[in-house]
Structures are given as structure tokens and as C-alpha cells.
Amino acid sequence: MERLGSIKLRIAAGAGAAIALAVGLAYMRVPRQYRPDPPFTAALDQFRLMPNGISGTPPEAYFAAGKPYEKTAFDLSQGKRLYSWFGCAACHGAEGTGGKGPSFVDGWWLYGPSMASIVGSIRDGRPHGMPAFKSRMTSDEIWQLAGYIKALGAYSASVNAPGRNDDKLGRPAENRAPAAIVFDQGPTPMHPDQGPTP
């Protein structure tokens, strides 16, 4: 009887330790950082695109931090909020499926799907109507928004999801790779909704 009691006690202690470990690991996996570290933001500010305006290497600090803007659910959620706050929906559609501006979920990227290109497009603007947001958003916000746009256009599902919509969606949720389903094969000229070639 006494032996049985001690086994139960051990099981309880083990379960407690496992829960504590799981909570700790979950916190370490997605730390929620509200206040961007000023040196980190300063490093992001130094980031430049390649001379042709397409792609470039994000600063070393971004990789050292574990690509936070693409990986943490909090930053993706903030990006989703900024998408509506800064009027992206006016040209790119409320669900990112395009309108006056190109779609994010059809698998076609005029400047490539890299984080660097998306950040560059938002920060410096692009020809044919994309305005520059560098005087309207902080660099932290630009990277959060770019992370969300990148998640929209991903071809594979992700465990990192932004907040859910209240209303019905016309496409799969952001973390369920909407672009993989809406992707439409064919040469670029077959996609007039992409606008003129840069």
C-alpha cells in the first residue's frame, strides 16, 4: 500500500515537472517582445536592397534573433493589424487577393518572394503606384507587415498563425498556405492583374 502511494507521488511529481517544462519551452519558442530592442532596430534600419531593387541580405542581427518577424505569432498578428491600419486593403484587397495592386496569394512576385524584397517594397515604394511607407511606419512595423505578407504568400502551412478573422474568409487562413491553393500556373503575361512589368 505504501509502495503504491510513493509511485502515485512520483507520477504526480513527474507530470508536474513535464507541465512546467512544456510551459517553459512554449515561452522560449515564442517569446513575446513588445519593445523592439533599439540596437536591433538600428541594425534593421541599415538594411539595403541590391542595386536593382530586388532582394538583399537582411542584417546579421536578424538571423541571430531567429528571424522573429516571420516566426513569432505576435509579430504576424501585429502585421495583420498594420495591413488594415495602413490601408493596404485599398489596393491589395482585404484578404490580400489583389485589386488595383497585385495579389499576394497567386504565387507571383514581381520582385521575388524574399523578406528583403517585401521590406524594400513597403519601405521605399515601387513604380506604378506603390507608395513608400518609411515616413509613416517605424522599421519595426515595416518588418512586421512584411512578415505577414510573406506568410500570406507561403506555399506550405506553418504553425505560426496571426489572429483569426471575425468574418468569413474567401481564402484559407494565413497559416494554411493560401497561395499553395490559389496558385495559378502560367507565364507572367497570363496574369494581367499583376500590373505592368517593372
Added chain:
Amino acid sequence: MIPRASLFLLLLLLTGCTNPQSALNAEGSSALALKDLILLIVLVCTLIWLAVVGFLLWSLTRRREAARQDPQTERRMRRSVYTALAITALIVAGLTLASFNATRHLDAGEGPEVVIRVKAQQWWWQFTYPNADGEPAFQSANELHIPVGRRIRLELEALDVVHSLWIPSLAGKLDMIPGRKNILTLQALRPGTYRGQCAEFCGLQHSHMAFAVVAETAADYQRWWLAQAAPASLPQTEEARAGQAVFMAKPCAACHTIRGTEARGSTGPDLTHVGSRATIGAGLLERTRGSLAAWIADPQTLKPGNNMPLVPLSSDELRQVSAYLDALK
């Protein structure tokens, strides 16, 4: 002798009657009806409790007689059970009627209404005042001014999650639900400053989502209304002028409106008359030039998780912007 601790507790409880945020410090017609209801229910329940405990004590201490099983005792016992049942039913019905009556008084008030649109969002309050034609005239943030004695109609909306508007001294609470408009009418009976607070958990900074309700006489209200409806005053000092230039060039103007300038952002609080408000950050800090500067310098340390980003400014720019905002009376 009453122990000192219980005296202290009594004093602590009595402070609830003068607090700017207390249902017992009722200064509105709805709040008075609710306060009467609260006091009635407390009184009735106290009497019931005393009666039940008294009966219990009596039955514990009474001399035990040999149990008599005669029909007369049976009948007496049955009668007392029925009497208690009838009294219970009467009390419940009485309290229900009192509650119904209090609910009827929640919408009281005469005359034309003052309509104010309230939008709650994480984690602040936006108040939109219409002009005579019903068009929005100006916005205020976290500070609701109302004329005393008039019937106020608050149109409640939420922009992100469910919030709840609660001004205990003036009215009961009412939920604010995204995609829905709820109406709360209230009336302040005496001039004063009361505190409102979000009463539905809405995220990290729920506790820092407060606002001030300033109930004032018709003349004071009219003066305040005209001052708020006017565009922002022009910066007078060199420092404030430089601050205005910084405000327009930096991301500040993308989210905040200052009427009379090119700052037309709509996602953050309207700052046209921020210098006239008593607090900033939804009741977080007293508004001084220093607290404005502290808030701009590091909003995420003062109120973690809020939607104001840390905009990198040099110390000179920070001084200039805070001088500019503090002068927007």
C-alpha cells in the same frame, strides 16, 4: 472594545462611498436607482441572515425534550414550514419587483438627448461629438465631457474585441461588441469628475483602460465644446514650431490627427487638444510635458503591448515634440 484592525477595515470600506469610481457614490439617476437596489438587497439579506442564524442558535441551545410524536406537534411543524415557504416566496417576489422597478428607472431623463459615439479599442476610448446636423464635429480621447442634468445617449461600439463601458457613479455597465451598436443612456445630477473603466477583460492592458467623465454645467460644457471644436492652436515658441515639423515628418502623423495641420491619421487618438486633457495613455499617467515625453520615448515600457510604436527620436526632437503637444490646449 473594538479591535483596531476592524476600525481600520471599516474606514477602508467607507472610502468606497467617496471614490470617483464607486457604485455607492451615485451621482447619476441610473446609478441612484442601482444604489437603492443594492442597499435594499443588502438590508433584506442581512435581516434574513440574522433571522436564520438566530433560529439556528435557538435550536442549538434550547432544552431538548423527549421527542413527542403526537399529531399536534406534527401539525405545528408543518405549519411553520409552510409559513417559512410563503415568506421566502414573498421575499423573492419582492426583490424581483424591486429589481424590475430599478431597471425601469435606468432609462430615465427628460428633454433632447446629447448623442456621443463611443468607440472602444485596445486600450483606449474614442469619443466623437456630433454637431447640430449630426455630423462628427470633433473627437476626444479618454475624456468624456457631459452637461449636468441632460440626457446623454452613448452609442457604444468596439473595434477589436469585446469591451464594456462602466461609469459606476453614473450608470450600470454595458458591453461593447464588435459589429454591433449598443445604447446606454445616462444622466449626471451633479457636476464632478467621475472615473470610467473597461469592465470586460480585453487583453494585456485591460486595467489601464480608464477614462474620466467630466460632468459640468451647461455654460462650462458649451465653452469646452467650442474650444474642442476649434482647430489646433498654432505653436508659439521656436521649440514648439520645431516640434510640429518633427511630428509631421515622423510616423506620428500617420496615426494621429491634429486638426488644422496635415496630420490626419485615424488609428490613434486625436491629439488636436491633447494639452487640455488631464491624463494620457487612457488614465495611465497625469498629462505633463514630462509624461508626454516619457510616453513618446518608450511607450512599450510604460504600457507593454499597446499599439503605439517606439518611434526613434533624438533627444532634441523629443524635447521639441513634447513642447508642441503640451501646448495644444
